[in-house]
Amino acid sequence: MLSAKPFSALLVVGHGSTLNPDSSNPTHQHAEDIRGRDIFAEVACAFWKEEPGMTEVFEMIESREIYIVPNFISEGYFCRQVLPRELRLSGPTTMRDGRVIHYCDPVGIHPNMTRLLLQRADEVAPGIPRGETSLIVVGHGTGLNENSAKAIQDQVRLIRAGNHGFAEVLDAYMEEAPFVADWHKLSMAPNVVVVPFFISDGLHSYQDIPVLLGMEAQTGAAASEREVFRHNPHHLHGRRLFYSSAIGTERHLADVILDQVEEFDLKHFGGASVGVSAPAISQSLDSGSEDESALRTAEPAAGGTSTDFSITAALKRWLAEGRDVIGEVRITRDAGGVFTLRHKDDPGGAEASATSTPAAETSPLFAREIAKYDAEGKFRPLKSAPTLRSGWRLELRSLDEVRAALDHFYPAALGMLRAHEQGRLCGVPLREVLARQTGMYRFTNTITDEQAMTMIATHCDTKTRCLRRIVWGLSADQPLAGPAAGKSRTSSDANALPLLCMEACSHIVSAARKLAQAGHAGKEAAAAQ
Template sequence: MSGGVFLSALNDYSHAALILVGHGSTLNPDSSAPTHLHADTIRQRGIFREVVCCFWKEEPSMREVFESVDSDVIYIVPNFISEGYFCQQVLPRELRLDGPVTKRDGRTIYYCDPVGIHPNMTRLLLQRADEVAPGVPREETSLIIVGHGTNLNDNSTKAIQDQVQLIRQGYDFAEVMDAYMEEAPLVSDWYQMTKAPNVVVVPFFIADGLHSFQDIPVLLGMEEEPGQALSQMDVFRHNPIPLHGRNLYYSSAIGTEPLMADVILDQVHDFDARHGIAHTAASAPEDSLKAALEQWLRAGRNIIGQVHISTAETGYELRHLGDAEVRENGLKLYTEPAGAREIARYDAQGQFRPIKTAPTLIQGWLLKVRDVAELLLALEFFYPAAVGMLLAQEEGKLKPVPLRHLLGRQTGMYRFANGITDAQACEMVGNFCQTATGCLRRITWTLDDTQPMTGLAAAKLGPEAGQVPGVAPEKCMSLLCMEACNHIVSLARKKSRENNEAKSQTVVSA
């Protein structure tokens, strides 16, 4: 694949940022893991000035992520399989994009195609099929590429169908076909659809999440009921699996392939070629995020959320606030910024932490980083977009989104989320976002264009709501919330549905 070579040799991106957009999950870290790992790979190559991630169901949100980068030139690559509902409707809406090129607030934002429709995905599929069934002749093998299937957008299946046609044309498999979880042809009918003695099934998904590790194995007949998520398993499956008189080979999701990082870069390359964009060496804007972080630390503001930061001879040391006085030899040592992502993943009970600003960060660790750039990246993993939002707020540039605006722009299954009363909204936010048990962020948004949050939610508006209770305000970098999270949207949808059901019952009774 030529992506990394082309970009580093012909175009200069040292002034630009790359944002990878993934789906994410509120249930486990498996959905976002490949996106993070591909971002790590690209970041290590030093092609872009900044590389960050954002998600639909995890932090940072798509609205927040722009506060995570300083660059005036930004490339956005959706780490999605198809050019369907999410890439055509949800992402442009949430990222406030006008089209392929958006100019906003002095920035130029380029919106690239999703990775799954790139021609180089064919090579990855073939490589994955050969790896999962080593030494098995292709002419004695049926290859099934599995997708989700949806009626939300016709393009959702197109990426898979295109790959099936390409592989049929010259790669010697006995059969190549597409199958889906929720529409015909169904993956559960695999043994009726195929004739070859060997069947290789490759999930055309970005991540080894609930579908590829729990749902599809049941549909294939490998399991009787859904198993655990990838993050809760030590091993996956042992191929081949004898079923219906065949040898069934089941692979991990295509999006976990390490070469996906090159496909991401290929999409940037193709975008530039298609739009006639050329980059030469350019002066980068000021590193305002790093400068602000250094200034805050010099002023003694060395606590953010539950993280305590101290200056050391070799850089910076980060600990849990409750371990500030614990000796180094009593703590588990991490020496790379990505260690923060691992630390923040689970709480003390081993439960996934989808809300990184929840007051549940585990203790017992020490993270050493070498400079302010690594410190900023580590804090991005602990508390996504927090530094950028605080700087924007102090400069008067933060643009909070009123709750009614957020609920009103929802589509799909969440399109009725705005059917709650003002009192219900304030009570819902006040209960879910409690600082002591729910979230350490301070709410900066209002109910609508004119009304502030009141009632139970009012407790989330003061400065003390953006920090751990009991810590002196002058020592803290406050955690801010510029838009209600997807958990609030889900709760609002549920309450709206209850309101509608109550109205219906009232009408029937009358």
């Protein structure tokens, strides 16, 4: 069992989605579960497609030792190439910016996933004898990296070798043989349990696989938009088919995340608790790190002598200065010390009548629910979009809770602002971000400067798209200009805490890809003539 690591942070990294509101749920839920166990000083999440991104998340973490666990199913393309690149890692342990960062294996390849699969199979088909059941573990299958299917094949092998009593245990895939669509030909038993080996109930497990299995004629809505999930069993091809939700939603996956941290310590430190040795590591960083010294010599709180440079202390100071609005959220405090968060346009205090005041929620977690959908119920993948719905009220008892809620409304925003005030927030130039695109997207950086400026002006427009102020340029010596110049300007509202953008988000990268692809296709067509 993993011992406490009071000097360390855990960072769980997930894929996320700009389309599916359910994709990041399991990662958030497992992080919340682990946070409640008080093993780590901090527990944070970061995503490839949602916020916080993999650069900005480091600004919201204050510990100097960080364990990163990819909440991914395989050791494939993402865990081997994309995540190390985006997280700026140089190996299993990276020392940079005054920190020690450990990169653990993804959850999906841990042997304890076998236990979860067996548990899930029994839950989905209660009372059905294993001896009369075919268990099929389903994955995506992809040509990008052979390891994608390996994690599933390993699990199938482990279950078979463990003699767990199933009539047969099989693997099947959406996009490569053996195909899940052939499940009735692949399996023999009268009962068939299908468990999707995916992290979340996203497009594949809820929408694509049911069609491939023949349970549904066409792709359905996302999980959270359904009233009822599944009515097992489904009677198809003369068999009873039991379909489970994704293995990543199993609540014991939080244990596997911790297992991967323990595994990392065993593999790289011979089982010694790194939590115990963390102060020693930190000490060695104390002397040499420029960033750390920048942290320590930064200006203390305005007019004060405080040496507390934590994000919560910065928040306390900002509120004392009357800077009580961030994005579309206003923060007030009553005489009893209770903080109230509400939409900045909603009436508060004496203006609010008993009928117009919404009932108060008291958990910071509620902020994530509020921030998830706009007033029309549409998913908000970009939390800094100017579409936060109104008509809610959060009453919180401490600054720590306020900070936690704000990290849900605007992930990493407080940390970035603190770093900016300390003069150490490094914006990543757009050209640098686009140059990291590989494979079929390697042309992304071919967009012209003019295209880039127009794209930023359109896709980052403050009134309609995103409230953040950009702190990066096109390149290191080329600031935003022309139609994009306004995105770097400071707001005139002295009471507002700015939302900062330190690196182009996935929306902008995706817009750049489309522009570059259109340009590339145009050139190819011209060359072919």
